[in-house]
Amino acid sequence: MKKDININSGISNGVKKRILSGMRPTGAMHLGHYFGALKNWAALQDTYETFYMVADWHAMTTLYDKNADMENIRSSTLEMVADWLACGIDPEKSCIFRQSDVPAHSELFLILSMVTPLGWLMRCPTYKEQLREIKNHDLSTFGFLGYPVLQAADILIYKADCVPIGVDQMPHLEITREIARRFNHFYGNVFPDPVGLLTKSPKLPGIDGRKMSKSYGNAINLEDSDEVISEKVSKMITDPARIHPSDKGHPEICAVYAYWSVVGGEKADEISSSCKNAGIGCVACKKDLSQALIKFLEPLKARREKMKLEKISEILASGKNAAARVAGRTLAEVKEALKI
Secondary structure, three states: OOOOEEOOOOEEOOEEOEEEEEEOOOOOOEHHHHHHHHHHHHHHOOOOEEEEEEOHHHHHHHHOOOHHHHHHHHHHHHHHHHHHHHOOOOOOOEEEEEHHHOOHHHHHHHHHHOOOOHHHHHOOHHHHHHHHHOOOOOOOOHHHHOHHHHHHHHHHOOOOOEEEEOHHHHHHHHHHHHHHHHHHHHHOOOOOOOEEEEOOOOOOEOOOOOEOOOOOOOOOEOOOOHHHHHHHHHOOOOOOOOOOOOOOOOHHHOHHHHHHHHHOOHHHHHHHHHHHOOOOOHHHHHHHHHHHHHHHHHHHHHHHHOOOHHHHHHHHHHHHHHHHHHHHHHHHHHHHHHOO
């Protein structure tokens, strides 16, 4: 197994390593997206060759069965890319494109599905988790089971050297590695063995304490109004062991403090100390956090309001052409290896 690398290893022998990452256009971007991915995406652009993908085929794996959801995928694409740009993703530095605009993704997905053992897919941690958690959609489909193969095609079609992920996502990347190795074993050395670009990303819980997710409806969105932010923060789960304001708190297990740790700066240390010594109650802490979040999101919202949807469409069209050129070369190599 190749050793995974850190965020500062983007150039090797004077050549930038290539990155592929993406997000599903299934609704509003939230703080988990920003701190878990977008902040790192922006930081990677100067030292890596970056491909950032709107994963609309992936969105269909869970949202195929309702017309409203399918319409939302299309409308969410432009809105999501606007959020990316507001968060610092630069089309002059990165290739920004829509997955479905590059047919080579789906063709390589079909080819790789022929060599992928069923057991690999059924052991995928996310597959098991979402089967348990998502109850409003029927996930008993080939597309949902096979989404790691599509994910592998996304990465391998660009011969990506690196994939920015957290440690908890390593099992997903390992499936891609195994598929690449299996293909290479059968047909020759076509694909590289992509490594995980381990990025330090805080794990922000949702307001209910679970993982923040659009699917769970527990997220604080980048576009939320000041009033909505305050309302959501007021409902957040705090330290379960702290029943009375006079009880000493444990910020390390409190969802509210998880947010302070990423937006509070020096104030976060003050909040931690006050909580541990019962110097601030949970209600007051939440009110202060609401104001801190509102202030943090102000410049991002200001940049977002200046985005024009026509310009975003132009960026996606340009990204489509650039991505298709790279993907086409890889697909030609694959077909030559297959003798078809």
